[in-house]
Amino acid sequence: MFGTALIVFREVLEAALIIGIVSAATRDIPGRSRYIWAGIGLGVLGSIVVAGMAEAISGFAQGMGQEIFNASVLGVAVVMLAWHNIWMSAHGRQLAADAKAMGGAVSSGSKAMSALAIVIGLAVLREGAETVLFLSGIALSGESSPASMAIGGITGLAGGAALGFLVFAGLLRIPLKWFFSATSVLVLLLAAGMAAQSARFLIQADVLPSLATPLWDMSSIVANESAAGAVLKGLVGYDAAPAGMQVAFFIIVFAAILAGMAWVGRSNKTT
Amino acid sequence: MKRLALALLTTLSLAAFAADEPEFKLVIENHKFTPDRVEVPAGKKVKLVIENKDATPEEFESKQLNREKVIPGKSTGTVFIGPLKAGEYKFVGEFNEKTANGVIVAK
Numbered sequence: 294m295f296g297t298a299l300i301v302f303r304e305v306l307e308a309a310l311i312i313g314i315v316s317a318a319t320r321d322i323p324g325r326s327r328y329i330w331a332g333i334g335l336g337v338l339g340s341i342v343v344a345g346m347a348e349a350i351s352g353f354a355q356g357m358g359q360e361i362f363n364a365s366v367l368g369v370a371v372v373m374l375a376w377h378n379i380w381m382s383a384h385g386r387q388l389a390a391d392a393k394a395m396g397g398a399v400s401s402g403s404k405a406m407s408a409l410a411i412v413i414g415l416a417v418l419r420e421g422a423e424t425v426l427f428l429s430g431i432a433l434s435g436e437s438s439p440a441s442m443a444i445g446g447i448t449g450l451a452g453g454a455a456l457g458f459l460v461f462a463g464l465l466r467i468p469l470k471w472f473f474s475a476t477s478v479l480v481l482l483l484a485a486g487m488a489a490q491s492a493r494f495l496i497q498a499d500v501l502p503s504l505a506t507p508l509w510d511m512s513s514i515v516a517n518e519s520a521a522g523a524v525l526k527g528l529v530g531y532d533a534a535p536a537g538m539q540v541a542f543f544i545i546v547f548a549a550i551l552a553g554m555a556w557v558g559r560s561n562k563t564t
Numbered sequence: 565m566k567r568l569a570l571a572l573l574t575t576l577s578l579a580a581f582a583a584d585e586p587e588f589k590l591v592i593e594n595h596k597f598t599p600d601r602v603e604v605p606a607g608k609k610v611k612l613v614i615e616n617k618d619a620t621p622e623e624f625e626s627k628q629l630n631r632e633k634v635i636p637g638k639s640t641g642t643v644f645i646g647p648l649k650a651g652e653y654k655f656v657g658e659f660n661e662k663t664a665n666g667v668i669v670a671k
Contacts, residue, residue: 296661296662300658300659300661347621347634347636348636348639351634351635351636351639351641352639356640356641356642357642359633359634359641360633423623423634426621426623426634426659427621427623427658427659429621430620430621430622430659431659433619433620434620493630496644497631497633497643497644497645498644499609499611499644503609503646503647506646506647507647507648507649510649512628516627516628517627517628517630518627518628522627532630533628533630534630534649535630
């Protein structure tokens with residue numbers, strides 16, 4: 294039971310971090326909770342579907358379907374996060390400055406929210422499908438009773454939800470003055486980190502070369518298997534001994550989104 | 565000229581397909597890896613071929629290698645790792661961590 298809880302917690306950790314950050318970053322967008330819940334709901338449904346199709350997906354692309362699937366899911370999430378951040382750098386300041394008098398922003402706000410609902414849905418999908426496979430494996434093996442499995446699963450899920458809420462509540466305590474910048478930076482890092490993780494899947498599948506691997510090794514400072522390593526992986530795609538390609542993906546996506554934000558922010562000021 | 569280009573292309577694509585990374589086979593049976601200690605060359609890309617003989621899915625996972633892959637029941641999966649620095653890298657079957665574990669030794 295405890296083992297089940299721990300594994301479920303580890304699987305939902307990344308999704309919980311993402312949901313916490315997105316919820317905080319969008320606190321001024323009206324009706325955002327509907328989108329967040331829709332994202333979570335669709336992600337859970339998608340997890341069950343993907344878990345059911347696991348064999349078909351694995352067999353795809355000469356047995357590399359799983360990697361291609363994960364890399365694509367991450368790639369779509371990167372695009373959505375990038376779009377959100379660039380959109381926010383044009384509209385976010387007004388949103389934060391005047392949350393009430395912005396009837397006109399509601400429609401465009403809902404566009405940004407749909408992008409983020411997709412990000413949430415994909416995050417839940419990615420981790421959720423593995424959780425469903427794991428739980429169905431236990432159920433099939435009959436090694437633990439359904440009750441203890443359910444309790445373990447719910448405990449792990451509750452732990453993940455609590456962590457997500459802590460991230461959310463912690464971010465809301467940031468003074469308004471810095472709030473916009475802080476959440477933009479977090480979303481930017483999240484996107485770059487996802488790009489790095491997507492590169493990692495493509496290297497694992499031998500679709501991309503790894504380039505100068507490992508570029509460095511920080512295992513003795515923050516190991517991948519440590520709690521800090523797990524959280525950093527969720528936040529910035531941390532890998533203690535990354536392949537050169539992972540780092541390249543991180544830097545390119547980081548720079549591209551930053552350039553987009555600067556460009557939109559500037560053209561917005563002049564008009 | 566055309567023929568030369570064609571010959572060059574064929575050679576290149578052949579080279580790409582006949583990738584010569586060393587291959588290592590692992591079998592999962594009764595939620596255990598055999599062998600549970602795999603020696604691989606350091607500084608080289610390596611191909612792991614993992615056959616799951618159990619009926620239940622397993623997730624090959626190594627935090628140290630930053631690799632994870634679900635291997636459905638009764639199927640085989642491939643994971644590329646490295647190039648690795650010399651050292652030991654633990655791996656587990658995440659769905660049955662107590663029994664399914666092993667180590668990759670890069671030399």
